[in-house]
Amino acid sequence: xxxxxxDKYRMSFAPPTTSVKLVLLGExxxxxxxxxxxxxxxxxxENKEPTIGAAFLTQKCTxxxxxxxxxxxxxxxxxRFASLAPMYYRNAQxxxxxxxxxxxxxxxxxRHWVKELHEQASKDITIALVGNKHDLVEDDNDGDDSSLRxxxxxxGQKLADEEGLLFFETSAKTAYNVNEVFVGIGSKIPxxxxxxxxxxxxxxxxxxxxxxTAPAADGCAC
Amino acid sequence: xxxxxxxxxxxxxSNEFIFGERGGRGKHLSSFLKNLSLTGSSTRSGEAEDDVNxxxxxxxxxxxxxxxxxxxxxxxxxxxxxxxGPVGSSYAHMxxxxxxxxxxxxxxxxxxxxxxxxxxxxxxxxxDDDWDADLEKVDEAPVAKTTKSFSNSNPRYDNQMxxxxxxxxxxxxxxxxxxxxxxDSMDYEDLKMKxxxxxxxxxxxxxxxxxxxxxxxxxxxxxxxxxxxxxGIPQELRALSWQLLLGYLPTNHSRQQSTLKxxxxxxxxxINTVSNIDLDEDAANANAEASRSELSLPSxxxxxxxxxxxxxxxxxxxxxxxxxxxxGYPATQRSLRKVLxxxxxxxxxxxxxxxxxxxxxxxxxxxxxxxxxxxxxKRTGEGEExxxxxxxxxxxxxxxxxxxxxxLARLSxxxxxxGRLSSRATLIIEADTYWCLSRLLDNITDNxxxxxxxxxxxxxxxxxxxxxxDVELLQHFDSEGxxxxxxxxxxxxxLLMREISIPLIIRMWDTYLSETPLGxxxxxxxxxxxxxxxxxxxxxxxxxxEIILFLQNPPTSGWTERDVELMLSxxxxxxxxxxxxxxxxR
Numbered sequence: 001x002x003x004x005x006x007d008k009y010r011m012s013f014a015p016p017t018t019s020v021k022l023v024l025l026g027e028x029x030x031x032x033x034x035x036x037x038x039x040x041x042x043x044x045x046e047n048k049e050p051t052i053g054a055a056f057l058t059q060k061c062t063x064x065x066x067x068x069x070x071x072x073x074x075x076x077x078x079x080r081f082a083s084l085a086p087m088y089y090r091n092a093q094x095x096x097x098x099x100x101x102x103x104x105x106x107x108x109x110x111r112h113w114v115k116e117l118h119e120q121a122s123k124d125i126t127i128a129l130v131g132n133k134h135d136l137v138e139d140d141n142d143g144d145d146s147s148l149r150x151x152x153x154x155x156g157q158k159l160a161d162e163e164g165l166l167f168f169e170t171s172a173k174t175a176y177n178v179n180e181v182f183v184g185i186g187s188k189i190p191x192x193x194x195x196x197x198x199x200x201x202x203x204x205x206x207x208x209x210x211x212x213t214a215p216a217a218d219g220c221a222c
Numbered sequence: 223x224x225x226x227x228x229x230x231x232x233x234x235x236s237n238e239f240i241f242g243e244r245g246g247r248g249k250h251l252s253s254f255l256k257n258l259s260l261t262g263s264s265t266r267s268g269e270a271e272d273d274v275n276x277x278x279x280x281x282x283x284x285x286x287x288x289x290x291x292x293x294x295x296x297x298x299x300x301x302x303x304x305x306x307g308p309v310g311s312s313y314a315h316m317x318x319x320x321x322x323x324x325x326x327x328x329x330x331x332x333x334x335x336x337x338x339x340x341x342x343x344x345x346x347x348x349x350d351d352d353w354d355a356d357l358e359k360v361d362e363a364p365v366a367k368t369t370k371s372f373s374n375s376n377p378r379y380d381n382q383m384x385x386x387x388x389x390x391x392x393x394x395x396x397x398x399x400x401x402x403x404x405x406d407s408m409d410y411e412d413l414k415m416k417x418x419x420x421x422x423x424x425x426x427x428x429x430x431x432x433x434x435x436x437x438x439x440x441x442x443x444x445x446x447x448x449x450x451x452x453x454g455i456p457q458e459l460r461a462l463s464w465q466l467l468l469g470y471l472p473t474n475h476s477r478q479q480s481t482l483k484x485x486x487x488x489x490x491x492x493i494n495t496v497s498n499i500d501l502d503e504d505a506a507n508a509n510a511e512a513s514r515s516e517l518s519l520p521s522x523x524x525x526x527x528x529x530x531x532x533x534x535x536x537x538x539x540x541x542x543x544x545x546x547x548x549x550g551y552p553a554t555q556r557s558l559r560k561v562l563x564x565x566x567x568x569x570x571x572x573x574x575x576x577x578x579x580x581x582x583x584x585x586x587x588x589x590x591x592x593x594x595x596x597x598x599x600k601r602t603g604e605g606e607e608x609x610x611x612x613x614x615x616x617x618x619x620x621x622x623x624x625x626x627x628x629x630l631a632r633l634s635x636x637x638x639x640x641g642r643l644s645s646r647a648t649l650i651i652e653a654d655t656y657w658c659l660s661r662l663l664d665n666i667t668d669n670x671x672x673x674x675x676x677x678x679x680x681x682x683x684x685x686x687x688x689x690x691x692d693v694e695l696l697q698h699f700d701s702e703g704x705x706x707x708x709x710x711x712x713x714x715x716x717l718l719m720r721e722i723s724i725p726l727i728i729r730m731w732d733t734y735l736s737e738t739p740l741g742x743x744x745x746x747x748x749x750x751x752x753x754x755x756x757x758x759x760x761x762x763x764x765x766x767x768e769i770i771l772f773l774q775n776p777p778t779s780g781w782t783e784r785d786v787e788l789m790l791s792x793x794x795x796x797x798x799x800x801x802x803x804x805x806x807x808r
Contacts, residue, residue, distance in 0.1 A: 034678045047541035050576040052720065053711035056770045062672070071767070076536065080575045085705065104528075125439045 003036040017060070017067045017125045022190055023089045025096035025113045027106040028077035034172035035098065036074045039182055044173050051076040054088055061182050068186040070094075080108040086120060094185045096124045101169060102148045107155070114163050128166035128181055131156045135171040270468075279798070338634045352595035425456070432459050437607045442466060442473040452736040454729055461592030462610055464585075465654065467735040468661040471610070477609045482654075486612075492564050496528070528567060531574045535562045543724070546636060548587065553641035557648060558582060561656045565663070572670035577715040581662065584728050585655040593643075593651060597625055598633075613650055617702035620644035665740045669714065677714040680747050681706050687751045690800060695758045702766040709773040713750050717742060721753070722778050726786045733790050744801070748793035756789065 024032040034053050037043050040059045060067055073088040075081070089095060097113045099106040110129065115128055116209040137149040153169060160167035166184050170177040428450075435446050436459065453462045465471035472481050487687065539558045543549040549558075561582055566574035592665060596614055599605040615621060620643055640648065668676025685706045686697045699706075712720055719727050730749070734741030741749075754761075757776065761769055778785075 028534060047544040049541050049544065049720075050538055052577055052789075054708070055774060056708075056767070058767060058771075076576065078576045080573075080670065080672075083712065084707065087705070159585050184724065189630075 004123045006119060010208040017069050018189065019069045019071060020094055020186070021071045021073070022093045022094040022096065022185070023073045023075060023085075023092040024096045024098060025075055025089065025105070025117070026077055026096075026130075027100070027109040028079075030077065030098050030103070031172050032077060032096075032098050033074050035096070035130070035132060035170065035178060035181075036072055038172045038175055040071075040072070042175070044175075045185050050078070053084060054083065059182075061179075061186055062184045063183055066186070068189065070182065077215045085116075089117060089121045089125075093127060093189060094128070095121065095162065096128050096130050096185075097131055097165075098130045099148055099151065100133050101151045101156075102133055102136050107131075107151045111159065114159070114165065118163070124190075126166070126185055127163070128168060129156060129160045130164075130167075130181055131169040132172060133171045134176050135173045137155060138171075138174075269778040271676075273507075288434040293317060316404070391411055398534070405623075429456050429459070430768045432456055432463070433608070436462060436466075439574055440474070441784065442475070444473055448736040448738065451732050453733075454787070457591075458595050458605075460728070460732070461588050461595075462736055464588065464610060465610065465658065465732070468658050468740075470654070470657050470661060479762075483611055483659055486650055488655040489564070489656050491518060492568070493560055493652075496564060511529060527573075531566050532559075532563055534576075535574050535579070537557055538576060542579045543583055546724070548590075548636055548638065548640075549583070551639045551641055551701055553639065553643070553648070554586070557640065557652050557655070558586060561586070561652055561659065563654060565660060568660075569663075569667075572667060575710075575715075578659075578663070578670065580716045580719040582655060583719075584731060585658045585662075586651070586722065587724070588633050588728065589651045589654050589658075590638065590640060593647060594624075594630075594633045597621070598631055601625055601630060610654075613647070618644045618646055621647060628684060656693075662740070665742045675745075676714075677711060678707075680714045680743075680750075681710050683744075683747045684710055684750050687747065687796065687800065688754065691751060691796060692755050692758055694763060697757070697763050699769070699797050702764075702769060704766060704769055708770060710750060710754075713753070714746070717746060718750070721776055722781065722786070726781060726783065729783050729786055730790065745793065745797055748797045749789060751796060752789045 024036065026032050028050065033048050034044060034057065035105050036055075036057055037045065037048070040057050051074060051077055057072045057074065058069060059072070060069045062068075073086050073092070075085055095117055097110045097117070099110040101107075114127065114129070117125060132151075133153060137147060140149060141146040156169065157167050159165070166181075166188065168181045168184065170181060172178060250410055283575070366749070431450055432447075432455065435443055435450060444466065447463060451467060466473060470485070472478050520764065536559060539555045539562070542558065548554055558579070562574060562579060565578070566572075592610060593613060596605075598611050600608070600614060624633075624642060640651075643651070663670070666676055668674075670676075684695070717727075717729070722730070734745065737745045753776075755765070755771075757772070764772060
């Protein structure tokens, strides 16, 4: 009952929830599913089975006054499945292009995805470049030859600057910088709610996967 | 469970009938129930028991089997000799109909499989896409009405039917049985015992039938083996049967040894030619150190592409079935890497595609299990006539050690560390796995080549099939903007292995391997249709997001073999009805 009236209050006074369709792209095994699992369930699994096709998840995120509901398509990374990707990024408002900072090939693949998105996806799509597995280089000293890091922060930042992307280095394993990615994307999404949200707003009570965490006044709700 | 069945019966509307034993005209549910009602008040005499068995099972088994089963039932009482080998899974393939549930009877169709196929084809030839019209002909009386009034006027059946169903499957006995009068509860105990006897008889008779076919003198009768296997293969005979059904093991006994020897040799040579990539590297070493050295691997003959493939396989094998102990052992992972890599190198058009790592596991697990079973049998000195040739070797030291293991009788592939096997036995299991996987994948090569046209076609076929069977569901999906690719791509790419647990998948493969052509391609689409329609009523009340979330994590964790067998039976019916109408599907 109370919840209901609270909802009513929110419906009438708070700005409506913005639905944002977000797609994850990147080479196989860079940690796309793990990033999403961290964001949605604040969890991590060491040997997460490979994604086939794509997985769908949702999560709400409160940024300042706004609530953004992410509808996330987490695509399979293996080259063979690449022909499915357009179906998922076609109508996306946001994309995370993920690479593994210990795997140079995955950075090359990330460049390809950014190019494809600029050519094929919606013109005003917000893209974030994400270098994952930061935990593997946490203890590194700069210039140490034994470092596992194969893609420097500078390289990542440079690509992001050239292509007009947001840029983050993250660790799904330690949760380092993960929420920041989604808050960052949310802040860049235009304030005006999309005129045609894919789903009616007030019907998704059971889909919100955030459990036990009350929405924070500011910052991300997860 | 109950709820699901209710829903299923709604899916099928009012067309409730029992299929006859040879697939012809069925008899009515009501008369079937009448037969069942005899069991409630039968006496404890052996003859009455046989009557019970005959009423429940007799009609459903084929000719010679029936007499065999009845003969053995006098020697197998509750405490009688058990089926040789562990009574692993339940093979009771007869479901007793519950109120309002027609589809159990499908299992009887399954029993008379090949002969039925013919008669079905004949019967339904001209009625390719009108399901209702078919049923009207088969089923002249308005049975649903009969059933309804029947159960209304006899509330007793409401109590009895579930009890009987559950006692066939002891695991499924509801926690809170409806309180029955004293007399009835005695009947219930009685009934339970009889059901158990019947179940053991079933298992025994099934085992004996397989034994007869598999040990026949000259050639093994594949047609007969398919017929039997369609309804599930006894656990201990599965490896042998699968190898025969796949055409890997020759049906001619005299050719078996030489063929296997040659095939295993070919595999060993194949592995040698690709072993410049460090195949034997342990998963344990596959940490930072190893991956560093891998990058600087001297590229002698192995191309860069091969290294990428191997890298991907290595990553994926580590995350294959991570919850099952067997797949955590370095020796398991090493074997899977070798099999997958050799297959990928030998099939450059597809290479390694994620999902194939799932498909390899049933073979590996079954063949490892068979090795352990043969050792167990060897120790007790029986069953040698059912061994896969050249698998055991008296000079194998590791094998001797396992034979001397006091725990031998309790070893199971689920938890066994294959690191205990000799390199000889390991190679044989890998080779058999490799060749059987190859034969399976030969049927679905289009699924894994560029742009995966096989899967795209199957997804399209599934959509069209749903438009024939459950147009309301299709309309709902369309109105919600659901695309079939979004949820069923994975069903095709991994053959439902992400949706259904491995033991049940193995049971499903018994049936797939008994289909001609093998069921991994077109029959699988019908199984997917049956799978989707199981949830039809729930899905029709959901919106886009709920549907997607539901279908990527369908509630199958409580499933038993019975659920799977029901699904296979439905698929079989639709396959019979629509396979000749495939032109309409395009």
